[in-house]
Amino acid sequence: MGLAEYMIVSKPDGWTVLHDGNAQHDYDTKEAAFEAAVAAASLAIRQGHEVHVSVPGREAGSKTALGAKDSKSAP
Secondary structure, three states: OOEEEEEEEEEOOEEEEEEOOEOOOEEOOHHHHHHHHHHHHHHHHHOOOEEEEEOOOOOOOOOOOOOOOOHHHOO
């Protein structure tokens, strides 16, 4: 079996999950993208793949722990 790699990455208006170089869905928060990646990774595990999931820290995206826009800084 192969490697299934899921990378959560920030976008200007939210987050996405890169898998095999494709980003098919957009998410409002890093947490939502992570949950989607883990669901897909769970299926890959059942198929016998090695799985890697990577999630950036607070420094990426909106600078909040869960990746949501900070409503306090909104005008």
